[in-house]
Amino acid sequence: MDTTIKIDSVARDRLAALAQARGTSMRALIEEFAAASLTPEQLQERAERTRAFLESEFGHRLTDDATTALRTKMHEAQAAHRKHVGTDVAA
Numbered sequence: 001m002d003t004t005i006k007i008d009s010v011a012r013d014r015l016a017a018l019a020q021a022r023g024t025s026m027r028a029l030i031e032e033f034a035a036a037s038l039t040p041e042q043l044q045e046r047a048e049r050t051r052a053f054l055e056s057e058f059g060h061r062l063t064d065d066a067t068t069a070l071r072t073k074m075h076e077a078q079a080a081h082r083k084h085v086g087t088d089v090a091a
Contacts, residue, residue, distance in 0.1 A: 047067075
């Protein structure tokens with residue numbers, strides 16, 4: 001089943017450029033993104049597995065506060081990277 005997704009021309013042009021650079025179609029690019037992206041439930045399950053692994057293998061219990069601090073640092077690093085490459089968009 002095919003569908004139409006309405007996006008602005010800037011996003012469309014960026015997707016087209018990314019697809020061309022990868023030697024693929026925009027359709028394939030979007031399908032790849034959808035297949036590789038995790039749902040919130042999958043992200044939560046992965047986080048729980050990671051916490052369990054850190055505790056069992058290294059004896060380290062990652063607290064909610066530590067997780068929040070790490071998430072904040074990651075968001076800051078991503079924002080700095082986007083600004084550096086000139087694609088700063090609101091997340």
